[in-house]
């Protein structure tokens with residue numbers, strides 16, 4: 070029995086319920102800390118999916134939630150609320166933590182040239198929707214109450230056993246971790262957790278069952294239903310969400326609506342640093358600020374992400390990032406040709422879309438792009454061909470080549486002066502000017518039709 074339909078290989082063959090709209094939901098960040106590159110890897114892949122959907126003619130409605138309450142340190146409802154724990158460590162309220170890291174995340178989306186989702190709903194702003202969802206599940210007999218909350222009885226959802234038997238081996242190991250002994254089944258999960266009786270939480274709400282806060286999984290089910298309806302065209306999230314989070318979303322949503330939660334699922338694989346999974350507990354998290362400190366632009370990370378396929382494990386190392394930076398420099402130096410000598414050669418833009426539309430094959434799209442640059446560099450392209458290519462690359466890959474700047478008038482004047490010295494065979498002067506330009510990060514290449522310049526980094 071197939072539990073998760075993976076995205077159709079040819080995205081053009083996706084048959085959305087209400088074409089051309091594609092209802093797309095992404096499990097968003099838990100806003101309790103700085104996003105690390107593992108998080109960004111995942112989100113960049115969904116941004117690429119959205120760009121591809123648009124390019125093939127669909128109109129995605131992209132919803133990405135912000136988890137600002139209820140995500141416990143274990144995905145299986147044990148441990149502390151991640152936000153509350155961070156608030157205690159930093160001497161702030163959970164609300165301040167959520168606000169700070171939500172803004173940080175949104176700023177990161179802009180820095181990385183994301184297409185911004187149509188809605189980014191917060192769990193804390195959808196509490197009544199979650200309570201109503203739980204009430205409906207209660208009416209249908211899927212819930213029970215124990216000392217610390219309202220739980221979903223997974224034995225009532227017959228397909229849950231299929232998940233556990235066929236794909237979700239991890240549910241059973243999960244049962245070994247500390248859990249409330251009053252739970253009827255190890256895989257049962259919290260829909261509503263009660264506030265402790267001896268302490269006041271920063272984030273808590275009244276509910277028909279008592280003061281408390283929603284479990285993590287229920288927010289996605291409630292927000293999918295509210296913003297996109299009972300069935301999504303595509304649901305996306307990290308592969309690590311399969312065993313618990315997405316299974317529980319399906320159990321909640323399909324019990325309520327009796328319809329399929331999602332037609333297709335896109336699960337992105339892990340990223341490894343030195344063959345180890347990224348984890349805060351291992352201390353191997355790297356942020357965009359760490360990249361900037363070492364001189365890497367955000368687009369370099371984006372390009373590195375695109376070098377691997379979303380279904381495969383990707384690897385990060387500083388060396389691989391440096392290679393991506395070299396590759397990006399080639400792209401940028403193509404982009405600056407629009408400020409220089411242009412000719413009459415025409416060249417159709419690279420056919421990136423046929424690779425992207427085939428299961429988001431980004432590595433092959435980049436190979437196509439490299440071959441296209443080989444061809445483009447042998448020609449004196451007309452301005453329009455250059456601009457068309459830049460616009461297509463930016464549209465599909467989000468590399469912001471259109472933002473690559475021209476050099477200053479003073480630098481241009483220096484290049485012209487050097488050229489005059491060269492034509493006057495004043496090699497010493499021409500050479501000293503070439504060195505001066507190099508010091509300013511500009512490389513001048515002498516071609517039969519005159520000098521052209523490129524950035525050195």
Ligand SMILES: [Zn+2]
Nearest residue numbers: 096289314318
């Ligand atoms: Zn989710």
